[in-house]
Amino acid sequence: xxxxxxxxxxxxxxxxxxxxxxxxxxxxxxxxxxxxxxxxxxxxxxxxxxxxxxxxxxxxxxxxxxxxxxxxxxxxxxxxxxxxxxxxxxxxxxxxxxxxxxxxxxxxxx
Amino acid sequence: xxxxxxxxxxxxxxxxxxxxxxxxxxxxxxxxxxxxxxxxxxxxxxxxxxxxxxxxxxxxxxxxxxxxxxxxxxxxxxxxxxxxxxxxxxxxxxxxxxxxxxxxxxxxxx
DNA sequence: AGGGAGGTACGAAAAATTTCGTACCTAAGG
DNA sequence: CCTTAGGTACGAAATTTTTCGTACCTCCCT
Numbered sequence: 151x152x153x154x155x156x157x158x159x160x161x162x163x164x165x166x167x168x169x170x171x172x173x174x175x176x177x178x179x180x181x182x183x184x185x186x187x188x189x190x191x192x193x194x195x196x197x198x199x200x201x202x203x204x205x206x207x208x209x210x211x212x213x214x215x216x217x218x219x220x221x222x223x224x225x226x227x228x229x230x231x232x233x234x235x236x237x238x239x240x241x242x243x244x245x246x247x248x249x250x251x252x253x254x255x256x257x258x259x260x
Numbered sequence: 261x262x263x264x265x266x267x268x269x270x271x272x273x274x275x276x277x278x279x280x281x282x283x284x285x286x287x288x289x290x291x292x293x294x295x296x297x298x299x300x301x302x303x304x305x306x307x308x309x310x311x312x313x314x315x316x317x318x319x320x321x322x323x324x325x326x327x328x329x330x331x332x333x334x335x336x337x338x339x340x341x342x343x344x345x346x347x348x349x350x351x352x353x354x355x356x357x358x359x360x361x362x363x364x365x366x367x368x369x370x
Numbered sequence: 371a372g373g374g375a376g377g378t379a380c381g382a383a384a385a386a387t388t389t390c391g392t393a394c395c396t397a398a399g400g
Numbered sequence: 401c402c403t404t405a406g407g408t409a410c411g412a413a414a415t416t417t418t419t420c421g422t423a424c425c426t427c428c429c430t
Contacts, residue, residue: 170283208379339407
């Protein structure tokens with residue numbers, strides 16, 4: 151069972167769920183941006199500049215969280231996102247390298 | 261440019277297109293089934309037992325073909341599908357291993 | 371205490387994807 | 401030659417996903 155905030159444990163992660171999460175252009179951009187960051191970096195959910203309303207943003211971050219790709223941490227009145235790099239690498243070895251190789255898409259093609 | 265039948269060349273393959281192709285449950289099943297086969301096996305498009313009409317089947321195989329995941333070859337009056345294993349491995353190393361590890365889903369879960 | 375930034379939940383609208391039916395084509399086999 | 405199996409193209413229906421607006425909550429700051 152996922153934890154109360156909806157984070158699955160490492161072995162609850164499912165490849166098809168992860169692929170669906172990454173299939174959306176905005177979500178891919180978020181993950182690719184995190185992959186390009188140094189290890190353990192936390193970023194504001196707002197810092198990705200997604201061209202959508204905040205309720206849509208909540209929706210996308212929920213899907214990323216429930217797929218196990220990111221961990222969201224409460225930091226006072228805002229929420230930070232961190233890539234679950236080790237868990238992803240352990241469960242789906244090589245996936246992060248593939249995303250890193252593809253790079254962060256430009257906003258317009260996504 | 262893709263060839264006349266819509267197969268992209270190796271370096272025209274795009275990770276996001278591939279991920280979108282794999283995000284559909286039926287298409288994932290097809291690819292996972294091909295991954296589980298020995299190298300170079302060709303299978304009838306009908307042999308996967310997809311629970312959809314033939315026009316829908318055409319649609320899904322087109323998406324797989326245009327993503328570069330399979331190559332479709334005319335064999336008289338029918339068409340065979342073959343995994344583009346080497347191209348996929350060259351362009352997205354590790355991806356096939358991830359799919360192989362996930363296994364072929366049971367029909368009911370997708 | 372009050373205002374503002376950042377978030378979530380919920381329901382509905384909009385857009386994209388999947389699905390099917392029909393019509394049509396080609397090749398293989400009787 | 402005719403039938404049948406396997407496919408494609410096109411348009412429309414059904415479903416899913418994305419998107420947004422509104423209402424509401426919490427924490428920080430003044």
